[in-house]
Amino acid sequence: MIVDVVIFMIGLTVLSWSADRFVYGASALAGNLGISPMIIGLTIVAMGSSAPEIMVSFTASFSGNPDTAVGNAIGSNITNIALVLGVTALFKPMLVASSTLKREMPMLVAATLLGIYFLADQKLTRTEGIILLVGFFAAIFAVCWLSMHADKKDKLEQEISQELDLNVDTPKALFWLVVGMILLPLSAQYMVGSAVNIAKFFGMSDLVIGLTIIAIGTSLPELAASVASMRKGEDDMALGNIIGSNIFNILAVLAMPGLIAPGIIDANAAGRDSYAMLGLTLLLVLFSFNFRGQRRINRWQGGMLLALFVLYQIILIGW
Template sequence: MIIGLTIVAMGSSAPEIMVAATASFNGNTDTAVGNALGSNITNIALVLGLTALLKPLSIASSTLKKEMPVLLLVTLLAVYFLSDFLLLKIEGIILITLFFVVIGGLTWISFHMEKGDPLQPETENEIPSGVTTSRAVMWLIVGMILLPLSAYFMVDSAEVIARYFGLSELVIGLTIIAIGTSLPELAACIAGVLKNEDDLALGNIIGSNIFNILAVLAMPGLIAPGVVDENAATRDSYVMLALTILLIVFSFNLKGSRCINRIEGLCLITCFGAYQFLLFS
């Protein structure tokens, strides 16, 4: 669970962070904001919905009780920051500061977990074996080179598509870029459930969404603060909040089963389809 909330989530959120930074440097604040909000919407409604359709997600770790309130709080914070149609530098500083606070808190939890946690054997099996330090450093360098390059081409191509079809930068960030940068989360979730590690899959979604708000949304605030599209505040941020609440309800339903089943997964996918229809109608 901790691996899902930290290492896996940070790794799969790296594209969103880099794309948001690239868009912000290009002055496309709405694209960066749309990427942050759209990625969270996509992670819950599409990625988690597809994963639950593949295999119902049982929620076995009590850690979720601690992390889901954090996700709800940071989501409410994002809604509040965008409510005045502005994303200020001070708000970006607050978000990135909270990002490091959350990382520190999750690290502290990982070192103070109770012994005998049922997830310990599963998470230990996730640690790669036989990988030398030199090989790990090599792939780290390759990733650090390719990630900003791919982010540059993605943002540049999205701008061309937006101009051709007459779409706003916000909609492009909410759709094409958000779905594209959420593919790592989809891969991580499917891999998790296929290995019967449901908490790893769900932890990846929760962690990624927390990091998307605190780190990805911080990028336009830090790099290109200013006015944001009012639709981001009056429509998209509330869709993100509603889906976050729906995730919590599905995870801790009144029957106490603590399981996201296929019907609930289908409901999430339906919500995603309805949201896409709303964007393009």
């Protein structure tokens, strides 16, 4: 048991570090190829935030644990909104100024509803996995289109340009890109294997281990990135990381069990957990569009999200 916990922590650390190196190398390489910072920020950085979840979902599905993969997709979205956004807003109220982010909100809601629809019959088919993956590439295209047609004075573009380190020569960028691509799947494999052993020790289901330990673990980089962005006054970038990651979690992460291990899934994923994810997603949209005044996610709203996260964890443990 202790060995599995140590392996899990090491795997999680390497997973997070390799995802960061992947983003660093891919972003720098894209910058050297003349791709705009806005597109890099909304695609490569967002995909990099979801890279741990994608690798874990792929590994879990390939190992015959599709419920863990499904739980990781749903649990990561719940954690990103309720824990990451909740803690970040408690740290400092978030001003939602970017018009680009407001245009991404409908994409997030649509992706969430599509995922819930596919899970409603308590199974994931290979066809549904393909549709989700096609939706993933369509979302990338849509985000690129939004980036190219965004207002050059959009606050998000200014924040991304300031944050990204694109002054890296191509050989160095390629080196870190390859390092990230190698270590991501390796660390995910060890992390999933140890997590399954931990779950069996405590009598937890594959779904719950994906919803809790793995989801929280793979969302820690988003938490660190969001708090760091808020400390720099980059409110829109903090929120953009969460929105982009959640879109890709549904379309790419949830596609893995459908593509690799199609079949029956835990009924709780189709009911309890899907509706918790939908409810929190709608709260995120509601908080971001304050119709009575300035669009700001305040501390009391962050506290509410964090309380809902704690309540959800209690429900999972006692279910």
